[in-house]
Amino acid sequence: MxxxxxxxxxxxxxxxxxxxxxxxxxxxxxxEGIGSVRVGKQIELTLETKDRAEADSSVHEMCDKMLSNPVVESYSFEIVEA
Amino acid sequence: MxxxxxxxxxxxxxxxxxxxxxxxxxxxxxxEGIGSVRVGKQIELTLETKDRAEADSSVHEMCDKMLSNPVVESYSFEIVEA
Structure with a gap:
């Protein structure tokens, strides 16, 4: 996983x-002394695949299609062992 | 910063x-093949101090007092150069 x-x-x-x-x-x-604050989302998904390349491509697609709004948001992710 | x-x-x-x-x-x-999904918050704060120990203690206090609800949420953070 x-x-x-x-x-x-x-x-x-x-x-x-x-x-x-x-x-x-x-x-x-x-x-005091706070320059700025930005609030975003952290989404953790456990994936049944063990293939990192497949997971990487799948998560990119999830981000593009649903998890982020590319007009106003940017995303990044890392894949780790569950 | x-x-x-x-x-x-x-x-x-x-x-x-x-x-x-x-x-x-x-x-x-x-x-397909999604085991589970958890959604949380990522909060990025720029701090005017350059003292990492002071920043560390200050952010712990912010998390305990406002950024997280300790009854149902847990938090973690890292301090990096802005």
């Missing part, structure tokens, strides 16, 4: 209201 | 309806 760890973040330059809200929240409870 | 990359996931054993929905979605468009 393999595990794919996919990270989906808003592209640089796209306003991130959730990140801004988290930053405001942290500042409101006393944290 | 340092960057903290925080990952917040539901603890093992806690039902993850969002992950289930993603899995169903992927299967409905033809992907």
């Amino acid at each position: 393999l595990k794919a760890i996919v990270t989906v973040m808003l592209k640089k330059g796209i306003f991130d209201p959730q990140g801004r809200a988290v930053q405001n929240g942290l500042e409101s409870i006393g944290f | 340092l960057k903290a990359i925080v990952t917040v996931m539901l603890k093992k054993g806690i039902f993850d309806p969002q992950g289930r929905a993603v899995q169903n979605g992927l299967e409905s468009i033809g992907f």
Whole structure:
């Protein structure tokens, strides 16, 4: 079994209201020195295949078709042993 | 400047309806061989400090106080150069 760890973040330059809200929240409870906050998703998929090349190509396709919105988001992933 | 990359996931054993929905979605468009899907958050914070020990302790506190819900979520993070 393999595990794919996919990270989906808003592209640089796209306003991130959730990140801004988290930053405001942290500042409101006393944290200082925060330059910026960006909030994205981490999606962990366990895959039944043992073939890393197959997993890699399959996860790329999942990201392109469903897990990310290529207009505003970018993704990256790594494949590890589950 | 340092960057903290925080990952917040539901603890093992806690039902993850969002992950289930993603899995169903992927299967409905033809992907096979997916064992399970878990969806969490990735939060990237740029910090003005250059002191890694200070950043480490500060991010732990942020996670405990706001970024994660310790009842159902666990977190991990790494500190890298921004």
